Amino acid sequence: MKNKKINYSEIPQLKAQDFKHGRRLTSQESATFRKAYRNTFHEEPPHFGRPFKYMDSKLVPVSIRLHPIILTWAREQAHKKHIGYQSFLNRLLLRLAA
Numbered sequence: 020m021k022n023k024k025i026n027y028s029e030i031p032q033l034k035a036q037d038f039k040h041g042r043r044l045t046s047q048e049s050a051t052f053r054k055a056y057r058n059t060f061h062e063e064p065p066h067f068g069r070p071f072k073y074m075d076s077k078l079v080p081v082s083i084r085l086h087p088i089i090l091t092w093a094r095e096q097a098h099k100k101h102i103g104y105q106s107f108l109n110r111l112l113l114r115l116a117a
Contacts, residue, residue, distance in 0.1 A: 065101040078109075 044052075056064040085093075090104070097107035 062100070067101075 053064050093108050093111075094104040097104040100107060
């Protein structure tokens with residue numbers, strides 16, 4: 020869907036007062052969250068945002084043909100982990116190669 024077709028008129032504008040009580044998490048709060056996530060889901064919490072630059076420089080773009088069933092499975096697994104399917108496949112292959 021192109022941005023031209025999206026109607027943003029019903030979304031209220033944010034004001035400074037909307038962020039009045041916002042703050043950054045402390046390192047202790049982040050550690051508590053990570054521990055609770057590990058205990059609940061038995062895996063590391065997902066990394067949000069763009070990967071670190073040093074990771075990008077080591078990755079090599081390739082083209083590969085996959086069976087549609089494999090691609091569907093990879094996308095479903097990646098969605099559950101809140102990461103991209105290419106990142107999921109890369110981590111899986113790294114684990115198998117080690």
